Amino acid sequence: MPYTVDFVNVSTTGLESSPVADALAGLRANEARYFKNKYEHDFTVDTPEEAPEVLERISRILKEERDIVIASPALNLSEFEVGGVRWSYVFYESGLSINVLYTLEEGGKRAVGFKLSDGMEVPEELSAFKFARQKSKLAGTIRGSFFVLKGEY
Incomplete structure (x- = not known):
């Protein structure tokens, strides 16, 4: 069941197993x-069991574009379209x-962004x-990076 993220009353719902759950919730x-x-x-976010296609799509993009495979388990996923852009x-x-x-x-713009929660090491x-x-x-210090997509997804 989708969970609507509240940015006023920040909750670790669905993120409890993370060693940086509070920062990730932020x-x-x-x-x-x-x-x-x-x-x-x-x-809103779903679990990997509720939206496996989102995780599969992002994993495929990372592998095909930069040969990246994320070792950590996924906890929450979201995919939606606003302003002519699909966000995953x-x-x-x-x-x-x-x-x-x-x-x-x-x-139009097409890119992959990475954000690291406060307190985590670079994977x-x-x-x-x-x-x-x-x-x-909400999140303390966020470290971010990105790369531009070359392929069609």
Whole structure:
């Protein structure tokens, strides 16, 4: 059953097994706030069992584009379309969040973003990336990176 992420009363619902559950919940709430403020969209998440196609799609993109396989188990997934863009998210037990921004119109922006929760180390599979820091009231210090998609998905 989908869970609507509340960015006012941040909850670790569905993220309890993460060693950085509070920071990951803040990161997830930060994303929810962005979509609510920019698009009036309620950010909902499912479990990997409820939406396996989202995890399969993101895993395929990572493997085909950069030969990346994420070692950590996925805890929450989300996929939706707003403003002509399909957004796909995976929140991993390690504290990693991956999103795929895929503009549906030909020639639009298409990229994969990585965000690391406060307190987590950079996963080995992402060690080649440089991460920029960003402060968030909900998530503390977020470290992020991205790459542009070359293929069609």
